Amino acid sequence: MAKVYKNYIDGKWVASAGGETFDNLNPANCKQVLGRFQKSSGEDVERAVTAAFAAQARWRKTPAPKRGEILYRVAELLVKNKESLARDMTREMGKVLKETRGDVQEGVDMAYYGAGEGRRLAGETVPSELPGKFCMSVRMPVGVVAAITPWNFPNAIPSWKLVPALIAGNTAVIKPASDTPLSLVNIVQLFEKAGLPPGVLNMVTGSGPSVGIPLAEHPRVNLVSFTGSTDTGAEISQRCAKGMKRYSLEMGGKNAIIVMDDANLDLAAEGAIWGAFGTTGQRCTACSRVIVAKKVLKKFTDLLLRRTQSLRCGDGLDPKTDVGPLINESQRQKVQRYCEIGRQEGARLLTGGAYHTARECKDGSFFQPTLFADVDPRMRIAQEEIFGPVLSIIACGGLEEAVEIVNDSKFGLSSAIYTQDVNRAFTAIESLDTGITYINSSTIGAEIQLPFGGTKGTGNGHREAGAAALEIFTEWKTVYVDYSGKLQKAQIED
Numbered sequence: 263m264a265k266v267y268k269n270y271i272d273g274k275w276v277a278s279a280g281g282e283t284f285d286n287l288n289p290a291n292c293k294q295v296l297g298r299f300q301k302s303s304g305e306d307v308e309r310a311v312t313a314a315f316a317a318q319a320r321w322r323k324t325p326a327p328k329r330g331e332i333l334y335r336v337a338e339l340l341v342k343n344k345e346s347l348a349r350d351m352t353r354e355m356g357k358v359l360k361e362t363r364g365d366v367q368e369g370v371d372m373a374y375y376g377a378g379e380g381r382r383l384a385g386e387t388v389p390s391e392l393p394g395k396f397c398m399s400v401r402m403p404v405g406v407v408a409a410i411t412p413w414n415f416p417n418a419i420p421s422w423k424l425v426p427a428l429i430a431g432n433t434a435v436i437k438p439a440s441d442t443p444l445s446l447v448n449i450v451q452l453f454e455k456a457g458l459p460p461g462v463l464n465m466v467t468g469s470g471p472s473v474g475i476p477l478a479e480h481p482r483v484n485l486v487s488f489t490g491s492t493d494t495g496a497e498i499s500q501r502c503a504k505g506m507k508r509y510s511l512e513m514g515g516k517n518a519i520i521v522m523d524d525a526n527l528d529l530a531a532e533g534a535i536w537g538a539f540g541t542t543g544q545r546c547t548a549c550s551r552v553i554v555a556k557k558v559l560k561k562f563t564d565l566l567l568r569r570t571q572s573l574r575c576g577d578g579l580d581p582k583t584d585v586g587p588l589i590n591e592s593q594r595q596k597v598q599r600y601c602e603i604g605r606q607e608g609a610r611l612l613t614g615g616a617y618h619t620a621r622e623c624k625d626g627s628f629f630q631p632t633l634f635a636d637v638d639p640r641m642r643i644a645q646e647e648i649f650g651p652v653l654s655i656i657a658c659g660g661l662e663e664a665v666e667i668v669n670d671s672k673f674g675l676s677s678a679i680y681t682q683d684v685n686r687a688f689t690a691i692e693s694l695d696t697g698i699t700y701i702n703s704s705t706i707g708a709e710i711q712l713p714f715g716g717t718k719g720t721g722n723g724h725r726e727a728g729a730a731a732l733e734i735f736t737e738w739k740t741v742y743v744d745y746s747g748k749l750q751k752a753q754i755e756d
């Protein structure tokens with residue numbers, strides 16, 4: 263009998279009001295049930311938000327360095343439990359152990375960074391136009407934060423949201439993706455162990471319509487921080503706009519690597535393979551287009567093909583595995599549909615394009631790493647986010663054309679260029695319309711001390727991680743202290 267996991271509300275592990283549960287399956291072996299989780303509803307959301315709201319009064323007055331000490335302990339606990347957290351994550355999410363360790367490490371980095379932020383949370387002091395007057399701005403909490411997180415980074419992405427939210431004095435309710443609730447339960451347990459007071463962090467599991475939407479709409483939620491699909495993001499933005507709330511959305515990508523004719527081709531091929539097939543292509547930063555100078559197209563395509571065909575698919579717990587399964591059957595069907603579309607559009611399938619049915623892959627949602635050549639930049643496979651192990655090769659005449667192709671996208675998250683020419687590198691930095699640009703490195707691998715996010719349809723203008731995250735998680739309070747002892751009027755001449 264699979265273990266039953268509960269919601270975490272007001273410092274207690276509690277069953278959902280309706281008492282129903284859903285199964286969490288291992289995508290590498292769909293017969294394996296990893297646990298039963300609460301199928302929650304609006305009633306559970308109500309309880310969680312009420313607890314978060316009540317906890318606000320004390321938490322916002324707890325000195326930020328003290329809040330930081332708790333986050334520091336969370337970081338230490340994450341380090342201590344890294345291996346078991348990574349193993350659970352591989353079981354429920356599918357990506358290989360090396361990557362789930364990296365995912366936990368991203369949470370560790372974020373927690374240490376956020377703990378330090380408790381002694382900064384810097385505002386401004388600037389001179390006043392009047393004598394005997396002092397001006398400053400300080401960061402205040404926003405209130406109750408709702409975090410809605412995806413399944414592809416079950417530790418890193420919750421940490422991007424919870425750490426800045428809590429260090430700034432907000433309280434939070436988090437809803438994890440239904441494919442990866444176990445990783446979040448594991449993290450919440452560590453927050454509890456680290457001494458976080460009851461109500462400051464609450465977790466409610468369940469579906470988007472029955473938990474995510476009531477959470478986003480709840481009048482006592484002041485800010486919604488969402489990472490996930492563009493469709494859900496659009497839905498959330500409408501609900502938030504109606505309630506006049508703050509919201510930050512981090513959604514899709516159609517990230518590209520440009521390979522110039524002067525590039526180190528081996529390095530570029532390695533970067534493209536890592537970017538396209540790492541996490542089985544299920545990163546918003548994944549590389550799904552590689553734009554290659556015609557002069558090196560043939561050579562580079564051969565390199566990619568050889569490397570793609572040598573990738574081993576299988577259970578992410580097996581150290582020999584390079585590529586794990588897709589998260590679930592419906593994602594696998596979606597990837598399959600896109601491969602059909604690619605064929606119909608006239609792209610040339612070089613390898614893959616089908617389910618992986620080898621013995622070690624027969625019980626999971628495995629898909630073969632796929633390469634398409636002769637891809638036109640306007641084809642759907644070059645425009646739409648597939649979120650799977652599918653890489654499109656597009657030819658280009660030179661840098662200018664390559665930049666045009668990269669920018670001809672409704673998304674703008676990450677981009678990369680491989681070149682030895684510093685002029686080309688800086689031209690690319692200036693011209694690529696994406697939130698992140700890598701030089702001689704893949705499109706993935708952002709570090710937490712810098713802003714993360716994208717332009718255009720990738721988001722709504724906010725950034726996560728780094729000091730930039732505080733812009734959404736805090737409210738500015740501007741303070742004027744007049745110690746002149748008389749009424750002084752700004753802007754008014756006597």
Ligand code: UN1
Nearest residue numbers: 415545546547706707708
């Ligand atoms: C995501 O794909 O949603 O930059 C996040 C990276 C990781 C985070 C990816 N550090 O690829």
